[in-house]
Amino acid sequence: MGGFSIAGIAILISFVVATQAQAQAVVPRSTCDIYKGKWVYDPSYPLYDPAKCPFLESREFDCQRNGRPDRYYLHFRWQPTACNLPRFNGREFLMRFRGQQIMFVGDSLSLNQWQSLTCMIHTSVPQASYVNRKIGGLSNFTFPDYKVSLLFSRNAFLVDIKSENIGRVLDLDSVEGSRKLWEGVDVLIFNSWHWWLHTGRQQPWDVVRQGNATYLDMNRLVAYQKALYTWARWVNTRVDARKTKVIFQGVSPDHASGPKGSNCMGAKVPLHELSPQGTVNPAEIVLQRVLSGMRKEVYLLDITGLSQLRIDGHPSAYGIGGSRIPDCSHWCLPGLPDTWNQLLYTALLP
Ligand SMILES: *[C@@H]1O[C@H](CO)[C@@H](O)[C@H](O)[C@H]1NC(C)=O
Ligand SMILES: *[C@@H]1O[C@H](CO)[C@@H](O)[C@H](O)[C@H]1NC(C)=O
Numbered sequence: 509m510g511g512f513s514i515a516g517i518a519i520l521i522s523f524v525v526a527t528q529a530q531a532q533a534v535v536p537r538s539t540c541d542i543y544k545g546k547w548v549y550d551p552s553y554p555l556y557d558p559a560k561c562p563f564l565e566s567r568e569f570d571c572q573r574n575g576r577p578d579r580y581y582l583h584f585r586w587q588p589t590a591c592n593l594p595r596f597n598g599r600e601f602l603m604r605f606r607g608q609q610i611m612f613v614g615d616s617l618s619l620n621q622w623q624s625l626t627c628m629i630h631t632s633v634p635q636a637s638y639v640n641r642k643i644g645g646l647s648n649f650t651f652p653d654y655k656v657s658l659l660f661s662r663n664a665f666l667v668d669i670k671s672e673n674i675g676r677v678l679d680l681d682s683v684e685g686s687r688k689l690w691e692g693v694d695v696l697i698f699n700s701w702h703w704w705l706h707t708g709r710q711q712p713w714d715v716v717r718q719g720n721a722t723y724l725d726m727n728r729l730v731a732y733q734k735a736l737y738t739w740a741r742w743v744n745t746r747v748d749a750r751k752t753k754v755i756f757q758g759v760s761p762d763h764a765s766g767p768k769g770s771n772c773m774g775a776k777v778p779l780h781e782l783s784p785q786g787t788v789n790p791a792e793i794v795l796q797r798v799l800s801g802m803r804k805e806v807y808l809l810d811i812t813g814l815s816q817l818r819i820d821g822h823p824s825a826y827g828i829g830g831s832r833i834p835d836c837s838h839w840c841l842p843g844l845p846d847t848w849n850q851l852l853y854t855a856l857l858p
Contacts, residue, residue, distance in 0.1 A: 539590075540588060540590040540591035541588070541589075541590065542588045542591070542593065542851055542854055542855075543588075543810045543811075543813060543814060543851070544588060544589050544590070545586060545587050545588035545589045545814070546586075546587055546589070547584045547585070547586060547587070547778045547814075547817060547818070548584065548585055548587045549583055549584060549585075550583060550584065550585040551583055552585075553582060553583050553584060553585050553842075554582045554583070554842035554843070554846065555596060555628055555631070555842060555846050556627050556628060556630075556631035556842055556846075557631070557842075558570050558572055558573065558627070558841060558842060559573075560630075560631055560634065561626075561627035561630060561631065561841075563623075563626065563627075563630075563640050563649075564623060564627055564841060565619075565623060567827075567828050568616070568619075568620075568823070568827060568828045568835075568838060569620060569623060569823065569827075569838065569839070569840060569841040569843075570840075570841060571823050571826040571827070571840035571841075571843075572840075574823070574826040574827065575826055576823075576824075576825075576826040576840070578776045580776055580777065580820075581776060581777070581778075581818075581820040581821055581840070581843065582842060582843065584778060584818075585847075586814060586847045586850070586851070593850050593851070593854055594850075594853070594854060594857070596628055596632075596846075596849065596850050596853055597632065598628055598629035598630070598631065598632020598633055599632050599633050601629055601632075601853060602629065602633065602636070602651055602654040602656050603654070604856075605654075605656050605694070605695070606654050606655060606656060607654075607655045607656070608655075608656060608657075608694035608695065609656075609657045609659060609692075609693045609694050609695075610656070610657065610658050610659065610693070610694065610695040610697070611659040611660070611661060611689075611690070611693045611695070611696055611697070612658075612659065612660045612661070612697045612699070612757075613660075613661045613663050613666070613686070613690065613696060613697070613698050613699070614662075614663060614664070614666075614697075614698055614699030614700055614757065615662070615663075615664040615699065615700065615702055615703055616662075616838060617699055617702065617757070617760045617837075617838065618660060618662075618697070618699045618757065619647075619660055619662070620760075620838055620839055620841070620845045621697070621699075621757065621845045621848050621849060621852075622647070622649075622658060622659075622660040623841060623845075624841050624842075624843075624845035624846050624848070624849055625658055625849045625852075626638075626640075626649045626658055627841065627842070628846060628849055629651070629658075633651075636651055636653055636654070637651070637652055637653060638650065638651050638652075639652060645661060645662040645663070646659060646660070646661050646662075646689070647659065647660040647661075647662075659693070661686070661689060663686055663700075664700065664702075664703035664712070665678060665700060665703060665704070665735060666683060666686070666698065666700045666735055666736075666738075666739045667679055667680055667681070667682055667683055667735040667738055667739065668682045668683065668684060668685040668686070669685075669712060669713050670682075670685075674714070674715060674722070675713075675714030675715055676712065676713045676714045676715075677713065677714070677715055677716070677717050677722070678713035678715070678716045678717065678731075679717050680716060680717065680718045680731060680734040680735050680738060681717070681718060681719065681734075681738055682738065683738060683739055683742050687742055687746065690742075691746065692751075692752075693752060694751065694752060694753070695752070695753045695755065695856070696747075696752060696753070696754050696755065697755045697756075697757055697809070697852070698739070698754070698755070698756050698757065699756065699757035699760075700732075700735070700736075701732065701759050701760075701791045701795075702760075702762075702837065704728045704729075704731065704732045704791075705728060716731060718734055729790055729791065729794055732791060732794055733794045733797070733798065736794065736795065736798040737798060740798055740799075740801075740802050740806075743802065743804050743806060744802060744803045744804050747804055749804055749805060753807070753856065754804065754805070754806045754807070755806065755807045755808075755809055755852065755855070756795065756799060756806055756807070756808050756809065757809045757811065757848070758792060758795065758808055758809055758810045758811045758812040759789050759791045759792045759795065759812050760811065760812070760815055760837075760839075761789065761812060761815050761816045762822075762836050762837040763775070763819045763822060763836045764834075764836035764837060771834075771836060772819050772820075772822040772824050772834070772836035773824050773825065773834050773836070774824070775819040775820040775822075775824070776820050777820055778817045778818050778819065778820055778821075779816070779817045779818075779819050780817075781817075789812055792812050795808070796808065807855055809848065809851060809852055809855065811847075811848050811851065814847070815839075815844055815848075818839075818843075818844050821839050821840055821843045821844040822834075822835060822836045822837065822838065822839060822840065823835040823838055823839070823840055824836060826840070
């Protein structure tokens with residue numbers, strides 16, 4: 509896996525950077541933490557025009573089409589402190605992953621990132637044909653000329669929910685229902701957290717099972733950790749590291765609640781720095797604990813901190829719920845998930 513490394517540890521990168529201003533400058537092979545840096549205003553962003561991405565889910569993510577009047581938030585680029593990110597090149601992406609399947613597995617934040625990637629690549633190669641199909645919970649966006657499939661499998665918990673006589677059972681010990689779908693995929697990008705917090709009518713299970721015991725409820729962080737250990741066991745025992753790269757998308761922060769001023773409504777500029785209590789998400793700590801104890805290498809796409817600054821990047825009143833139910837959890841496209849994909853692209857480079 510070349511430059512791959514465990515969660516939180518800086519990765520080795522070395523690549524050629526071309527900017528408009530200067531000729532090709534070689535970034536010295538150095539230890540660079542690509543997640544440490546700042547947002548800089550860059551008028552050459554965003555990376556694509558949403559009007560040229562006909563398959564973008566407009567109600568959820570296309571904030572401009574939904575009437576968002578401000579555009580300043582579109583023009584930010586993530587600048588690591590110690591190096592530059594390579595500019596995204598969709599054609600190179602397709603050539604590098606020729607014949608491969610890349611699958612996002614998770615909730616609507618995975619959908620957010622998958623949609624961003626399909627738009628980023630399609631914009632780079634607008635004449636390349638594509639097939640976009642959705643069968644059940646599996647979305648399949650394929651570029652037949654390159655035999656590259658970008659897949660999104662909706663799966664909020666990673667572990668199974670089983671229909672039984674006692675109701676819908678969230679089984680913390682089992683990934684049986686999904687593992688066949690994951691097997692043989694070349695790049696797997698997982699994500700899970702937000703649905704663990706849902707209660708009441710938004711909670712899609714009735715009881716939770718672990719071992720032989722069934723509970724009406726459980727501390728959600730504890731349940732999350734148990735489910736992640738089950739998932740990790742599958743990775744440790746079933747993933748062939750020579751064929752498959754496994755990535756976990758870090759926790760995407762929302763700006764829906766919290767102390768006064770942290771709600772995303774009306775935010776037009778990024779935050780300059782994080783409030784001290786905003787920097788540590790307990791789910792992120794659980795995730796890092798599980799990943800760091802694994803036998804197989806799983807790369808943490810550590811987007812939490814840099815995303816926390818982008819209070820301006822949510823759909824707010826220009827998302828699926830309009831101004832009645834503002835969306836401070838998902839992200840506008842174009843927007844922040846494009847940066848997640850630039851970081852993913854960087855991490856996948858040899
Ligand atoms: C995705 O679609 C392509 C082209 O239609 C197909 O060849 C491939 O098998 C599909 N992948 C999955 C996992 O369904
Ligand atoms: C669960 O029940 C089975 C069969 O009754 C038993 O063999 C097993 O030891 C139990 N497991 C745990 C963790 O208690």
